Amino acid sequence: MHVPDGFIDAPVSVAAGVVAAGAVAVSLRGARRELDERTAPLAGLVAAFIFAVQMLNFPVAAGTSGHLMGGALAAILVGPCTGVLCVAVVLLMQGIFFADGGLTALGVNVTVMGVVTVLVAYGLFRLLTGVLPSTRRSATVSAFVAALVSVPAAAAAFTLLYWIGGTTDIPIGKVFTAMVGVHTLIGIGEAVITALTVGAVLAVRPDLVHGVSGIAAPLKLRIDGELVDAPAATRDPEPAAAARSTRGFWITGLVSAFLLAGVVSFYASADPDGLERVAADQGIDEKAEEHGAADSPLADYGVGDIANARLSGGLAGVIGVSATVVVGTGVFWVVRRRHEDDHGTTSRDSNSDSNSDSGSDHDRDHKLYRHGHSPVHDLPPHCKLAAVFCFVLVVVCTPREAMWAFGLYAALLAAVAAVARVPAGFLLKRLVVEVPFVAFALLMPFVVPGEQTNVLGVSVSVPGLWGAWNVLAKATLGVAASVLLASTTELRAVLLGLQRLKLPPLLVQIASFMIRYGDVVTDEMRRMSIARRSRGFEARGVRQWRVLATSAGALFIRSYERGERVHLAMVSRGYAGAMPVIDEATATRTQWAYAAALPALALAVCLLGWTL
Structure with missing residues (x-):
């Protein structure tokens, strides 16, 4: 039908x-x-x-x-x-x-x-x-x-x-x-x-x-010539056997x-x-x-x-x-992982809620950051930002026909990940953000008009195939480079690096407040979720939408009030429109040379791709 x-x-x-x-x-x-x-x-x-x-x-x-x-x-x-x-x-x-x-x-x-x-x-x-x-x-x-x-x-x-x-x-x-x-x-x-x-x-x-x-x-047992149900087993099957x-x-x-x-x-x-x-x-x-x-x-x-x-x-x-x-x-x-994450987060938050306001910077690091003391971690943030930006720019400028060049770019990123001691699994899991680009690229051979060719017996567009390869290769390398940057650089250090690179101060301040107030809203939402669940509430259908809508309004008011308190605390500590620089991020010539190695090697590959 x-x-x-x-x-x-x-x-x-x-x-x-x-x-x-x-x-x-x-x-x-x-x-x-x-x-x-x-x-x-x-x-x-x-x-x-x-x-x-x-x-x-x-x-x-x-x-x-x-x-x-x-x-x-x-x-x-x-x-x-x-x-x-x-x-x-x-x-x-x-x-x-x-x-x-x-x-x-x-x-x-x-x-x-x-x-x-x-x-x-x-x-x-x-x-x-x-x-x-x-x-x-x-x-x-x-x-x-x-x-x-x-x-x-x-x-x-x-x-x-x-x-x-x-x-x-x-x-x-x-x-x-x-x-x-x-x-x-x-x-x-x-x-x-x-x-x-x-x-x-x-x-x-x-x-x-x-x-x-x-x-x-039920298991049947013959007792005195009659079949009777055996007692139910009380031991659960082994998890490994069940999984197999x-x-x-x-x-x-x-x-x-x-x-x-x-x-x-x-x-x-x-x-x-x-x-x-x-x-x-x-x-x-x-x-x-x-x-x-x-x-x-x-x-x-x-x-x-x-x-x-x-x-x-x-x-x-x-x-x-x-x-x-x-x-x-x-x-x-x-969907299942989302359910597990929600319950796991609630369980963890219930145990640590009393200490949430006094947590260290280590506890507030973003999920992409991986603590370490590698040479990549120790580079100043503005050096890493400039290196990643130049690398992505070189990758984008590379002709799509030079397929070997993208393999060399991937090898360069793998070398950086090895030096930074970032496991491949950690990196691959965070590449999931690229899924929308992958879905778009996979459709291109079927929807882009132009010359047709057969791939495994399927008629596809030649321009679409090249376009799909172009999107997949460049997007994957760009996302991988960004994930490596986030894995080796604390969020506070990224903002400091942007400031050192002379990005307009207003944009840096907006990004800083966006991150801080994002944490405020997330923390208030977590607290309200714990309060609802502790009272036995669980959204199971349309009937609970009214409670969730009311909670959304309360979340806005509570977040706004808490944001005001944060701003007043900052003003009382001398905030006058610019965040004080606590750690002066300076870089030596040697550090700049280390950071420039990645985009320089990528540029050499790009030039070969255009000439060969």
């Missing part, structure tokens, strides 16, 4: 997009409670599995097919909030790369196929499991019924949106009857797939199914997804799905628009320029599953 562009008018599409965005925002917060170290990779696997199974259209009537929506399956396995995110990731990948589901209708698709199916299926599943006996069979039956009902519910939701903002004038009764009727048949297939999958997971790892708890096959079992389960599921998308999908039904059939029969598609990504090399689940249909479809499926599992796992890993 991927709604294409042109079925729903712009105002309703925008409204559905707002609803979808709100649902995703709420789900991101709710997923923090659902995800842990084991279930975060499982959530990425669920998204990839849904993508793979959605390629397997099955016949439901003469000339009509259907496919899995996945909302019920995702909600039962990983939770309702994470389930919404799983379906949203799948729909996003399908819409952008495979031209399946309109781009302007993305909000409609997320609302109908993600939000509605998850809410209906999970609510019904929990209701049934609460009434039925706590057994695997009951959970499997509940999953079957929940999935069966969720599909016609999604069809009814689409009918409602079409009634409000359809682009063609078709009697709504005919649309409702046709949509619900055919999607009830599709719901049977959805129910079978969902029940089989949930039952299989329950059979091997019931602890990984979010929707059920306490369901496990989870990895094995994840690998098995991923291999299954690859097989389904890369091999089995070739045998899927080629008939139009339920929405396409109803749209053609009722005239809903009269104003359908061409997909914005129709020229994508992966459009219609095939790799362009590959004549063999089996190979083309299989390769596209493997690419889609790979991209979905990477994006999905990355999103859920970030």
Whole structure:
């Protein structure tokens, strides 16, 4: 039921997009409670599995097919909030790369196929499991019924949106009857797939199914000729064994997804799905628009320029599953880490809150700084600032065709990191800030016009490839140099270095106050968060938004008042518009020579790049 562009008018599409965005925002917060170290990779696997199974259209009537929506399956396995995110990731990948589901209708698709199916299926599943006996069979039956009902519910939701903002004038009764009727048949297939999958997971790892708890096959003992349940084990399994079992389960599921998308999908039904059939029969598609990504090399689940249909479809499926599992796992890993960081910070802050105002400068150093006594740490800050600025300038001026030059630049930075005793892992973790540039660069070969070439059987733009390489290489080197600077220079020293380099004093003062008042606001927010949690408050939904809004207003007032006290304290100590210089940062010729070594060597490489 991927709604294409042109079925729903712009105002309703925008409204559905707002609803979808709100649902995703709420789900991101709710997923923090659902995800842990084991279930975060499982959530990425669920998204990839849904993508793979959605390629397997099955016949439901003469000339009509259907496919899995996945909302019920995702909600039962990983939770309702994470389930919404799983379906949203799948729909996003399908819409952008495979031209399946309109781009302007993305909000409609997320609302109908993600939000509605998850809410209906999970609510019904929990209701049934609460009434039925706590057994695997009951959970499997509940999953079957929940999935069966969720599909016609999604069809009814689409009918409602079409009634409000359809682009063609078709009697709504005919649309409702046709949509619900055919999607009830599709719901049977959805129910079978969902029940089989949930039952299989329950059979091997019931602890990984979010929707059920306490369901496990009891150990039977034969006593006096009768089978009785053995006492429940009281010792938890070893963490290492559990981790190995989870990895094995994840690998098995991923291999299954690859097989389904890369091999089995070739045998899927080629008939139009339920929405396409109803749209053609009722005239809903009269104003359908061409997909914005129709020229994508992966459009219609095939790799362009590959004549063999089996190979083309299989390769596209493997690419889609790979991209979905990477994006999905990355999103859920970030959500889980955010949850751990919040709880870890609260725990640490609760233990040290009484000493927060009297902490040393060492405690207030920024997170990028790594304490050390290397030759790089000992260089004056203005020398390092000038060296990094010149190095980045040289890198930007290097021709992109001189690919070897960028390798030498990376080697120079690696040498500086070794001298500074900055571990590679420390540096790589902080390069995550570059992810938006990477995402932009990866899209360039597919969207930049120009001469086309084949890379691994995929048609891409030659100017786009060069542009992507240019952005990736130069951005990575620039970010790495900045991270090295921050890792070896205290924040206070950076401000002092800017002052020594004769940067306008007003700009230095603005940066200084921005950092200080940023610490004030962050500290007040931390205190208020501790106060709320100590009173048992936890934001779990829309009902708590009022408290959070009130807290935001109180945060502004408290931060402003505390900022005034800080300013008055500074004035009472003689502040007259310029910060006193406590440590005079001077540099010898030798220190300047050491600092100039990096940009000088980079300049030599750059000149060779232009001449060779």
